[in-house]
Amino acid sequence: MRAFIAAVLVSPLLAGPPTRIEQIITHDNRTPAGTLTGGVLTIRLEAGEGEWHPDRDSDPAIVVRAFAEAGKQLSVPGPLIRVPEGTEIRASIRNTFARGTLVIRGLSTRGTSAASNDTIQIPAGSTRDVRFIAGVPGTYYYSGALEGAPAGDLQTRDAELSGVFVIDPRRASGPPRDRIFLIALWRSDNSPGAVIGRTDVFRFTINGKAWPHTERLSYSIGDTVRFRLVNASVAPHPMHLHGFYFNVDSRGDGAVDSVYDRRSPRLVVTERAAPGRTFSMTWVPERPGNWMFHCHDNYHVLRNPPLDGTPLPAEHTIHATNHAIEMMGGLVMGIEVKGRSADDVVAQGEVRRQLRLVAREDSGGTDAEPAYGYVLHAGAKSMPATRPLLPGPTIVLERGKPVSITVVNELREPTSVHWHGIELESYFDGVADFAGIGRRIAPAIAPRDSFEARFTPPRSGTFIYHPHADEVRQQQAGMSGALLVVDSPPSFDPVHDIVVLLTVPRLDADGDMVLINGSKTPVPLELRVGERYRLRIVDIHTYRPSMIVRVLRGETPVVWRALAKDGMSIPAERATERPAVQQMGNGETYDFELAPTAPGNLRLTVTSGVDVPLASMLIRVR
Numbered sequence: 001m002r003a004f005i006a007a008v009l010v011s012p013l014l015a016g017p018p019t020r021i022e023q024i025i026t027h028d029n030r031t032p033a034g035t036l037t038g039g040v041l042t043i044r045l046e047a048g049e050g051e052w053h054p055d056r057d058s059d060p061a062i063v064v065r066a067f068a069e070a071g072k073q074l075s076v077p078g079p080l081i082r083v084p085e086g087t088e089i090r091a092s093i094r095n096t097f098a099r100g101t102l103v104i105r106g107l108s109t110r111g112t113s114a115a116s117n118d119t120i121q122i123p124a125g126s127t128r129d130v131r132f133i134a135g136v137p138g139t140y141y142y143s144g145a146l147e148g149a150p151a152g153d154l155q156t157r158d159a160e161l162s163g164v165f166v167i168d169p170r171r172a173s174g175p176p177r178d179r180i181f182l183i184a185l186w187r188s189d190n191s192p193g194a195v196i197g198r199t200d201v202f203r204f205t206i207n208g209k210a211w212p213h214t215e216r217l218s219y220s221i222g223d224t225v226r227f228r229l230v231n232a233s234v235a236p237h238p239m240h241l242h243g244f245y246f247n248v249d250s251r252g253d254g255a256v257d258s259v260y261d262r263r264s265p266r267l268v269v270t271e272r273a274a275p276g277r278t279f280s281m282t283w284v285p286e287r288p289g290n291w292m293f294h295c296h297d298n299y300h301v302l303r304n305p306p307l308d309g310t311p312l313p314a315e316h317t318i319h320a321t322n323h324a325i326e327m328m329g330g331l332v333m334g335i336e337v338k339g340r341s342a343d344d345v346v347a348q349g350e351v352r353r354q355l356r357l358v359a360r361e362d363s364g365g366t367d368a369e370p371a372y373g374y375v376l377h378a379g380a381k382s383m384p385a386t387r388p389l390l391p392g393p394t395i396v397l398e399r400g401k402p403v404s405i406t407v408v409n410e411l412r413e414p415t416s417v418h419w420h421g422i423e424l425e426s427y428f429d430g431v432a433d434f435a436g437i438g439r440r441i442a443p444a445i446a447p448r449d450s451f452e453a454r455f456t457p458p459r460s461g462t463f464i465y466h467p468h469a470d471e472v473r474q475q476q477a478g479m480s481g482a483l484l485v486v487d488s489p490p491s492f493d494p495v496h497d498i499v500v501l502l503t504v505p506r507l508d509a510d511g512d513m514v515l516i517n518g519s520k521t522p523v524p525l526e527l528r529v530g531e532r533y534r535l536r537i538v539d540i541h542t543y544r545p546s547m548i549v550r551v552l553r554g555e556t557p558v559v560w561r562a563l564a565k566d567g568m569s570i571p572a573e574r575a576t577e578r579p580a581v582q583q584m585g586n587g588e589t590y591d592f593e594l595a596p597t598a599p600g601n602l603r604l605t606v607t608s609g610v611d612v613p614l615a616s617m618l619i620r621v622r
Contacts, residue, residue, distance in 0.1 A: 022050035024066050024074045026208030028215055029164055029180035033069050033079030034091075041083050041134075044070035046094045047102050047144055052076050052160060054186070054203040054210050060307045062186060062203070064160045065146065070094070076208035077182040077232075078142070078163025085170040087134045095122040100146040106165060106254060111136025115255035121147075138250060138257025139228045139278040140165040141182070159186040160208070162232040178226035178280070179217070181206050183273070183295075183331060185233035188309075201309055204233070204300050204330035211294075211301070211332035212325045219285050221339035228280045230254075231273040236545040236609075237331060238272040238585030240296040240420070242429055245269055245568060246283035253277055267568045269421045270296055272545060272585030288339040289426020289437040292324075295331035296587030298472045298542040304329035315473045316367065316413050323414065323444050323469040324434035334434070341437050343425050344402065344454040352402040352454070355395070357417065357465075359445075360410045362389040362478060369507055372411060372477035391501050391518030392481025395465065398489050402456045407445055414444035417453065418468035419483065420540075420587060421567050424455035432469040444469050457485040461567025462499075462536040462589040472542055476504050478518075480540045485567070497534045498525060500549075502584075502606060502615070504542045514541060514606050514615035524618035525604075532595045534563065539584040546609030551580035551594065551619070553602050564591035583609070596621040 034043030046068050051061035067078030070092075083089065095102035101121050108118040109132045122128045143162040164180050187202035206214050219225055226249075231237055248266040250259040254276055260266055271279055285291075294301055303326070305312050320326040346352055356377040365371030373389020375382055383393040397403055407417045418430030429435040430453070432444035445451045466480040482499045486492050503515045516522040527533055537549055551558050557579040562570050566589055569575075582590055596602070602619035 021063070022048065022074055024050040024052040024064070024076055026053075027075050027077070029077060029080050029182065029207055031080065032082040034081065036083060036087070039086065040088045040090060041081070042090050043079070043081065044092045044094075045079065046070050046096055047161065048074050048096045049157070050074045052208070054205050054208065055213050055304065062307060063157065064186065065144070065157050066160050067144070067163055076160040076205075077184070078161070080164050080166070080180065081142070082166040082168065082176070083134050084168050084172065085134060085137050087167075088131065089134055090129070090131050092127055092129045093120065093122055094127040095124055097124050097146060099124050102144055103147055104142065104144045106140060106142030108132050109135040110138065110140045110165065110167060111256055113256065116253065134167045136257065137167045137169045138252055138259065139230065139280055140167065140252065140257065141230045141232060141254050141278070143232060156186065156188065160184055164228070164230050166228065177224075178228055180228045180230070181333075182230045183233055183237055184208075185235055201305050201307060203304065204295070206331060206333060210304050211329050214333050217333060217335045219335065219337050221285055221288060221337060224282060224284055226280065226282050228278070229273060230278045231275060234275050235297070235300065236272060236274045236585060237295040237300060238270050238297060238545050238587050239293065240270040240587045241283065241293050242291045242418075242431070243287065243423060243426065244283050244285060244291070245423075245566075246271075246281045249280045249282055251277065251279045264571045264573055267566075269566045270585065270587040272583075272588065274546075285337040286423075287425055288337045288341050289429075290431075290434050290441075291335045291337060291426060291429070292431055292434070293333045293335055296585065297545045298475065298586070301328050301330045301332055302472065303327060314368075315470045316370075320414075320444070321433075323416070323432040327470055337426075341425060341427075344428070344456055346402045346456075350402060352404045353398075355403065355405045356408060357395075357405055358408045358410055359415050359479065360389065361412075363387055365477065365506070370473070370477040371506055372474060372479050374479060374481060388518075390478050390515070391503065392465070392479065394481060394499055395483045396489050396492055397457050397483065397485045399457055399460045399485050399487050402454070405453045406450050407453060408450045409445040409447055412447055414446055414469055415467050415474060415479070416442070416444055416451070416469040417465055419453065419455065420464035420466060421461070421589070422455060422463055422483070423458055428453040428455055430468045459567065460485045460487050461564055461569075462538060462591055463567050464538055464540050464587070464589065466540055475540070475542050476506060478503075478506055482536065482538045484536065496531065498536065500535055500537045500604065500617075502537070502539045502541055502547065502549075512612070512614065514544070514547065516604075516606070516615050516617050520615070522617040524620055527594070527596050527619060527621045529596050529599055529621060532593055535560070535592045535594055537582070537584065537590045537592070539586055539588050541586050543586070544608065544614070545585040546583065547614065548581065548583050548607050548609065548611070550605045550607070551602055552605060553600065557581050558594070558596075558602060560592040560594045562590075563593055565589070
């Protein structure tokens with residue numbers, strides 16, 4: 001329906017009998033290809049066509065183009081090229097197709113701006129030899145496309161024609177301790193104006209498989225975990241890790257990789273990878289249990305539609321026995337952390353604050369487009385006091401203070417609540433039928449039932465709460481909100497500490513709009529010259545992972561100062577003043593300090609990545 005637009009054509013690709021063609025294997029990007037001897041890697045690649053199984057190997061196949069090492073099976077992703085810095089690479093690439101020129105990018109010296117313009121053209125039935133020095137250490141990739149093929153082939157038959165190219169530092173010792181994940185997208189409909197939605201046939205994959213068939217990872221408490229991610233798809237992906245912060249070690253574009261200074265950490269829970277971009281990350285699991293690492297564009301973790309085009313039943317009609325397995329697909333990885341659980345231990349005599357968060361039907365909804373929301377009960381106070389239940393109430397917690405939030409489900413369908421960005425025990429994380437440890441797995445919250453989430457927030461910051469069962473339907477219905485952790489709730493000042501919550505509208509007819517604080521026409525902000533304000537910008541939209549937020553005077557951005565990302569304070573050397581422009585992905589939060597210097601009207605705008613207006617809020621400065 002709405003995730004992104006691709007101006008390409010339809011190409012029928014489902015494999016069908018009786019023709020027999022080569023079977024494509026998937027692999028985990030752990031075993032390098034070629035032969036490395038005396039500082040020289042010799043590798044022979046071929047591009048061919050075969051049947052690929054993105055789900056179970058026994059499920060239907062898709063005909064796609066893929067790479068192989070000569071003499072071996074075609075694979076998705078393509079063979080891993082991994083060498084030390086300074087290695088000479090001698091590669092031969094064969095175009096096995098009967099017609100069309102194979103165009104290869106990425107097989108040249110990496111780490112220079114000129115690398116972004118490299119191409120190798122190989123006529124049908126021909127072989128091309130190339131020699132080059134690997135280049136600068138980092139995470140890169142190579143890709144191919146067949147010229148002369150139908151235009152839609154770029155995201156159909158050519159969608160999986162890519163592989164990872166890693167260059168290790170010259171002084172690296174021992175076997176690699178990282179994991180490499182290549183993200184790709186295959187889809188059947190690439191007609192002009194086509195968008196990903198509930199009725200499309202597509203597969204978002206990680207290393208050639210879609211959840212729940214992606215690899216399950218396993219670590220122990222205290223391990224140092226390193227991931228390298230390559231986004232070989234045409235869509236941006238904000239990748240979110242549940243329960244832990246990770247450090248972004250580098251970012252790249254396939255040609256150049258920028259490694260960051262470890263003395264200035266970039267700790268986040270969600271990192272946006274644009275098309276054709278890479279990043280590497282490090283994290284240390286501190287608590288046991290089941291955790292997820294997934295794209296936070298909800299349309300990229302939809303249920304996998306049948307490859308024969310059979311429509312999926314509507315979400316609310318399904319009686320799922322496991323919401324994580326049956327109601328999710330695509331870009332998801334499950335991670336088990338082994339060790340003993342401490343749950344959420346409260347010191348003897350310490351009082352746990354009690355809250356109730358009630359999921360309730362709002363007015364004006366239908367079965368197809370429901371209207372839902374939350375009511376927060378804190379002591380004798382209820383927020384909101386009356387309908388409409390938009391926006392979701394802002395929950396304010398105290399750093400280091402244990403809290404119990406009882407989620408009550410008054411809907412006619414199951415739900416759950418994920419405490420996005422909060423460091424907590426797995427059982428309380430909110431992924432229905434997945435979160436927990438051993439046999440103690442948190443269920444979905446059935447209608448007229450409840451679930452108690454217990455945690456002690458360890459840091460002040462800006463976080464999010466939202467469903468993690470049937471996310472697209474329930475978030476679009478209105479179920480999400482900001483969760484703020486502060487040092488002292490009694491001194492919290494909402495006049496100078498302002499939440500800007502970006503969400504999807506309830507109605508499909510409003511699909512090109514973004515709600516700001518639950519409204520298409522948000523209440524203006526009233527600010528004063530010389531006073532300092534904290535803007536907490538929360539992006540919990542279900543799609544549009546490339547929105548840009550600006551604060552403008554006329555057409556010119558004003559200046560703000562960066563304070564935090566995903567609830568983590570930014571180191572002082574990077575907490576600088578800058579133009580008030582920020583690109584955001586779903587599941588990201590940013591805090592900025594805004595100090596108006598002159599009276600007049602400002603405007604906070606939200607646009608798409610190509611500057612299509614989506615929302616606006618007036619800011620009056622007196």
